Amino acid sequence: MPKRRPTSxxxxxxxxxxxxxxxxxxxxxxxxxxxxNAETTQRVQAAMRDLGFVPSPFGRALxxxxxxxxxVSFRELETPILVRKVTVMQKLLRARHYRPLFELIxxxxxxxLEVVRHFAAMRAEGVVLVDSPVGAESAxxxxxxxxxxxxxxxxxxxxxxxxxxxLLDRRAALAHVTEHLYQLGHRHIGLLGIDRSFPLxxxxxxxxxxxxxxxxxxxxxxxxxxxxxxxxxxAFDYGxxxxxxxxxxxxxxxxxxALNDEIATGAMWQLQRAGLVVPRDISIFGxxxxxISTQTAPRLSTVDxxxxxxxxxxxxxxxxxxQSLPGTxxxxxxxxxxxxxxxxxxxxxxxxxxxxxxxxARS
Amino acid sequence: MPKRRPTSxxxxxxxxxxxxxxxxxxxxxxxxxxxxNAETTQRVQAAMRDLGFVPSPFGRALxxxxxxxxxVSFRELETPILVRKVTVMQKLLRARHYRPLFELIxxxxxxxLEVVRHFAAMRAEGVVLVDSPVGAESAxxxxxxxxxxxxxxxxxxxxxxxxxxxLLDRRAALAHVTEHLYQLGHRHIGLLGIDRSFPLxxxxxxxxxxxxxxxxxxxxxxxxxxxxxxxxxxAFDYGxxxxxxxxxxxxxxxxxxALNDEIATGAMWQLQRAGLVVPRDISIFGxxxxxISTQTAPRLSTVDxxxxxxxxxxxxxxxxxxQSLPGTxxxxxxxxxxxxxxxxxxxxxxxxxxxxxxxxARS
DNA sequence: CTGAAAGCGCTTACAG
DNA sequence: CTGAAAGCGCTTACAG
Numbered sequence: 001m002p003k004r005r006p007t008s009x010x011x012x013x014x015x016x017x018x019x020x021x022x023x024x025x026x027x028x029x030x031x032x033x034x035x036x037n038a039e040t041t042q043r044v045q046a047a048m049r050d051l052g053f054v055p056s057p058f059g060r061a062l063x064x065x066x067x068x069x070x071x072v073s074f075r076e077l078e079t080p081i082l083v084r085k086v087t088v089m090q091k092l093l094r095a096r097h098y099r100p101l102f103e104l105i106x107x108x109x110x111x112x113l114e115v116v117r118h119f120a121a122m123r124a125e126g127v128v129l130v131d132s133p134v135g136a137e138s139a140x141x142x143x144x145x146x147x148x149x150x151x152x153x154x155x156x157x158x159x160x161x162x163x164x165x166x167l168l169d170r171r172a173a174l175a176h177v178t179e180h181l182y183q184l185g186h187r188h189i190g191l192l193g194i195d196r197s198f199p200l201x202x203x204x205x206x207x208x209x210x211x212x213x214x215x216x217x218x219x220x221x222x223x224x225x226x227x228x229x230x231x232x233x234x235a236f237d238y239g240x241x242x243x244x245x246x247x248x249x250x251x252x253x254x255x256x257x258a259l260n261d262e263i264a265t266g267a268m269w270q271l272q273r274a275g276l277v278v279p280r281d282i283s284i285f286g287x288x289x290x291x292i293s294t295q296t297a298p299r300l301s302t303v304d305x306x307x308x309x310x311x312x313x314x315x316x317x318x319x320x321x322x323q324s325l326p327g328t329x330x331x332x333x334x335x336x337x338x339x340x341x342x343x344x345x346x347x348x349x350x351x352x353x354x355x356x357x358x359x360x361a362r363s
Numbered sequence: 364m365p366k367r368r369p370t371s372x373x374x375x376x377x378x379x380x381x382x383x384x385x386x387x388x389x390x391x392x393x394x395x396x397x398x399x400n401a402e403t404t405q406r407v408q409a410a411m412r413d414l415g416f417v418p419s420p421f422g423r424a425l426x427x428x429x430x431x432x433x434x435v436s437f438r439e440l441e442t443p444i445l446v447r448k449v450t451v452m453q454k455l456l457r458a459r460h461y462r463p464l465f466e467l468i469x470x471x472x473x474x475x476l477e478v479v480r481h482f483a484a485m486r487a488e489g490v491v492l493v494d495s496p497v498g499a500e501s502a503x504x505x506x507x508x509x510x511x512x513x514x515x516x517x518x519x520x521x522x523x524x525x526x527x528x529x530l531l532d533r534r535a536a537l538a539h540v541t542e543h544l545y546q547l548g549h550r551h552i553g554l555l556g557i558d559r560s561f562p563l564x565x566x567x568x569x570x571x572x573x574x575x576x577x578x579x580x581x582x583x584x585x586x587x588x589x590x591x592x593x594x595x596x597x598a599f600d601y602g603x604x605x606x607x608x609x610x611x612x613x614x615x616x617x618x619x620x621a622l623n624d625e626i627a628t629g630a631m632w633q634l635q636r637a638g639l640v641v642p643r644d645i646s647i648f649g650x651x652x653x654x655i656s657t658q659t660a661p662r663l664s665t666v667d668x669x670x671x672x673x674x675x676x677x678x679x680x681x682x683x684x685x686q687s688l689p690g691t692x693x694x695x696x697x698x699x700x701x702x703x704x705x706x707x708x709x710x711x712x713x714x715x716x717x718x719x720x721x722x723x724a725r726s
Numbered sequence: 727c728t729g730a731a732a733g734c735g736c737t738t739a740c741a742g
Numbered sequence: 743c744t745g746a747a748a749g750c751g752c753t754t755a756c757a758g
Contacts, residue, residue, distance in 0.1 A: 011751055022729060027753060035727060052476075052507070054484040059751030062421040062734045076450045083445055090467045099481075102465040104453045113415075118462075121417040144415075236658045266658070292655070295599045295629070374735055385745060390737060398743060422735030425750045 071119030112141035151321035174207030190253035239266025254348035298343035434482030475504035514684035537570030553616035602629020617711035661706035
């Protein structure tokens with residue numbers, strides 16, 4: 001026998017009638033005001049739970065109350081990491097009794113103004129821009145947010161942003177990677193899909209240069225850049241393509257650093273197909289620490305993006321801004337990436353004439 | 364010199380003052396009422412665009428108007444396909460001037476009631492439940508939606524759902540795959556990670572049985588099930604594990620059908636490591652048509668999920684429900700999956716005694 | 727501790 | 743075609 005459906009309650013007024021209280025008392029009980037009789041508060045909250053009554057966010061927001069909403073914009077990049085970011089974000093916001101309002105920014109379209117207006121209309125208390133495009137400090141959507149006094153944090157903006165942003169320290173990460181390769185004896189490094197032509201490529205090149213110059217070596221002399229365009233789709237194939245391109249060169253680098261794990265993997269497969277043995281003949285670093293990097297043979301050395309730390313830092317910074325005066329700026333925070341050493345990196349082939357045939361075969 | 368910032372307008376009343384109109388006229392112009400002077404409507408809409416004014420969704424919703432919002436719930440599965448689904452969904456809704464309200468359902472927690480209450484509180488006009496868990500027809504969150512007269516469509520529910528749902532026809536897909544294998548001569552098929560112990564496994568097994576019985580063959584005699592548990596994380600490793608398990612058997616199947624591409628790939632790698640040649644010694648089918656399936660050697664034959672078609676069917680069904688009487692039910696619609704033939708499938712090894720050493724080596 | 731009033735921004739009848 | 747009224751559900755001063 002089904003339980004009798006309780007009186008349908010869809011407003012504080014109805015709940016008040018149901019409980020024999022005035023709706024003012026009910027409202028105060030819902031919001032945990034101290035002036036209300038503790039027992040009454042209990043009774044109201046229990047009834048809410050039993051009846052599944054949720055106060056209308058519209059009435060609440062219209063009245064001018066808090067919405068406990070954070071606008072979160074994403075770019076529609078088809079990467080598994082994105083899902084991890086969303087998941088962690090939702091959990092951290094929920095722990096603070098906030099709710100994300102997710103919006104996807106279409107790649108290529110006018111990026112954020114429409115979305116940011118929607119956040120404002122929905123009275124989001126704060127905004128997180130994930131992978132925000134062309135991340136200048138003065139983009140129109142940032143101006144809009146500032147003007148409306150909505151604090152915002154950019155997560156991994158594509159550009160130089162000094163304030164209210166969380167960045168992965170790609171520069172330090174690539175410096176570590178390069179230092180590791182240098183220590184092993186590598187003096188000729190190839191960058192696969194990385195150069196200064198796109199925003200996140202700049203700090204990577206800087207990191208490589210940092211590590212080299214610490215040893216008195218020059219970037220121009222030690223580094224080859226292998227890049228075709230900025231496309232990142234079909235990344236495995238792009239890696240293969242770059243490897244093919246590389247194989248056409250007279251001298252191969254002894255180590256490669258790829259833009260991401262997919263490119264590294266594709267390149268590795270293509271090099272192996274051409275008869276090279278990784279890491280004996282050539283070392284390869286990936287980036288992102290994706291599942292595939294544990295599956296290749298040899299397993300790929302790579303760099304972990306520290307997604308949970310990045311998201312946690314973002315949420316922390318946002319709530320610090322939320323509790324500060326409007327217009328407050330906080331210095332951008334850099335999260336350190338973690339180098340993950342596996343089996344695709346080794347010392348370079350010994351420089352014995354005749355041994356390095358493969359490297360000079362095509363000269 | 365920066366453009367002079369226009370008078371800040373944040374309500375229809377302010378906009379009306381700005382334009383020298385009454386706020387009633389403005390409201391009607393915004394909503395495109397025919398009674399308003401066409402020129403006036405133009406002027407109001409132009410001003411809205413110039414000033415970036417968006418009417419408050421809260422005022423609108425509170426008044427009882429349409430919210431043009433569709434609640435969309437996802438499970439937090441870390442699969443790249445999820446992002447594709449979200450992207451397509453957003454585009455299709457936007458084309459109909461609707462907006463998705465995304466919510467992530469935490470794996471393992473009480474799945475949907477809280478989320479569905481939020482959708483109702485936000486006055487979502489319709490709801491899409493993606494990968495809705497334990498998809499019975501009578502889940503509490505479905506009852507809640509029905510009771511509140513919010514039409515909903517389940518996309519790929521985990522269970523038998525006959526109404527208001529979009530399903531990928533896994534049964535037909537696996538029947539095609541099995542038929543293809545049977546035609547090639549395979550009479551001993553292994554299912555990797557697939558059995559009837561989990562919802563989406565049932566139609567797959569049915570499909571295999573369909574194809575076999577069409578030839579008068581029996582499932583029990585032709586099919587081996589290789590499964591460890593329902594875990595799908597670290598799917599590559601799970602594939603490897605299943606392959607190891609398989610290699611311990613006295614007789615190997617001549618063809619494998621895996622739960623997904625990652626499991627197929629992991630299994631293939633492990634089998635290759637053990638000295639088997641794919642597809643000469645054993646054929647393998649994946650599922651999902653993920654990027655990795657084009658990258659393995661040999662490239663993986665697989666089944667494409669037809670994400671755009673699935674999402675389009677979902678949105679279409681939802682809008683049909685939206686335009687129907689409350690309580691309308693539509694029969695579940697099955698979208699046909701697409702078998703993608705690549706290089707991992709071939710006829711079974713010829714049954715010459717002495718040739719099939721590998722298959723019997725461990726007996 | 728509780729009751730009555732006001733108003734957030736909007737739109738839909740209802741008059742003119 | 744346009745003006746004035748009412749009310750969606752809520753919460754915050756303001757009285758008692």
